[in-house]
Amino acid sequence: MKIDCITIFPEMFAPMKNSIMGRAQAKGLFEFNTVYLRDFAINAYGQVDDVPYGGEPGMVLRPEPLAKAIRSTGVKEDGGKVIYLTADGVPFTHKIAKELSQENHLVLVCGHYKGIDDRIRQTEVDMEISIGDFVVSGGELPAMLVTDAVVRLLDGALGHKESGETDSFAQGVLGWPVYTRPEEFEGKKVPEVLLSGHHKNISEWRRQESLKRTQERRPDIFKNLEINTTFGDK
Numbered sequence: 001m002k003i004d005c006i007t008i009f010p011e012m013f014a015p016m017k018n019s020i021m022g023r024a025q026a027k028g029l030f031e032f033n034t035v036y037l038r039d040f041a042i043n044a045y046g047q048v049d050d051v052p053y054g055g056e057p058g059m060v061l062r063p064e065p066l067a068k069a070i071r072s073t074g075v076k077e078d079g080g081k082v083i084y085l086t087a088d089g090v091p092f093t094h095k096i097a098k099e100l101s102q103e104n105h106l107v108l109v110c111g112h113y114k115g116i117d118d119r120i121r122q123t124e125v126d127m128e129i130s131i132g133d134f135v136v137s138g139g140e141l142p143a144m145l146v147t148d149a150v151v152r153l154l155d156g157a158l159g160h161k162e163s164g165e166t167d168s169f170a171q172g173v174l175g176w177p178v179y180t181r182p183e184e185f186e187g188k189k190v191p192e193v194l195l196s197g198h199h200k201n202i203s204e205w206r207r208q209e210s211l212k213r214t215q216e217r218r219p220d221i222f223k224n225l226e227i228n229t230t231f232g233d234k
């Protein structure tokens, strides 16, 4: 899989070299590139933005550099998807991440200032994704977040494949509480069942804890739940 991010701040993507994202690139599971929008500027000053028509404060990214930058990636020829990160897009979920992990080429368009000229959204963009009901200053953090959520679903990206399969949302519910050594910390003990070595009981405890968490924290998910998860059973 190839992921290209169109941005005016390519240096913001430095974290993509670390941890699971870095290892997935080193293993050749995905190729990550930034496309510097100013390389497609309308003049020698590197201009890529302009004042909004209708008059309001802030600047808007112009359509010509964006169209050229998107087309330079070859995404259409590859049969991939162009995604604009935007607060008024579809809320990002595990289900969308899973669908995107099947694509061979994604182009993530990072807006800035007031956003991008709407004509690009109408003609070049296949999908618009929001990372939540709030506004951040640019599309770079949202693009990294989407990339991370998608790449960790690629085969081989995680050290243990099952680890991703038992994370929150992967089976439709929130994850269960996890513990490590020591057995007792500041008077609080690890639940007895986890020390028992009894796999069936551990599995049942996880199931109950997962359901309890989902019911308490995400009643919206709980009420539509189909209880068909394995909760880490082998």
Ligand SMILES: C[S@@+](CC[C@H](N)C(=O)[O-])C[C@H]1O[C@@H](n2cnc3c(N)ncnc32)[C@H](O)[C@@H]1O
Pocket: 084, 085, 086, 087, 088, 109, 110, 111, 112, 113, 114, 115, 116, 129, 130, 131, 132, 133, 134, 135, 136, 137, 138, 139, 140, 142
């Ligand atoms: C300051 S925001 C523009 C906000 C825009 N005027 C609006 O009302 O939605 C600049 C850029 O940050 C990105 N952005 C901001 N909030 C986002 C969110 N919740 N999800 C995804 N991208 C977001 C978008 O790429 C956007 O073009």
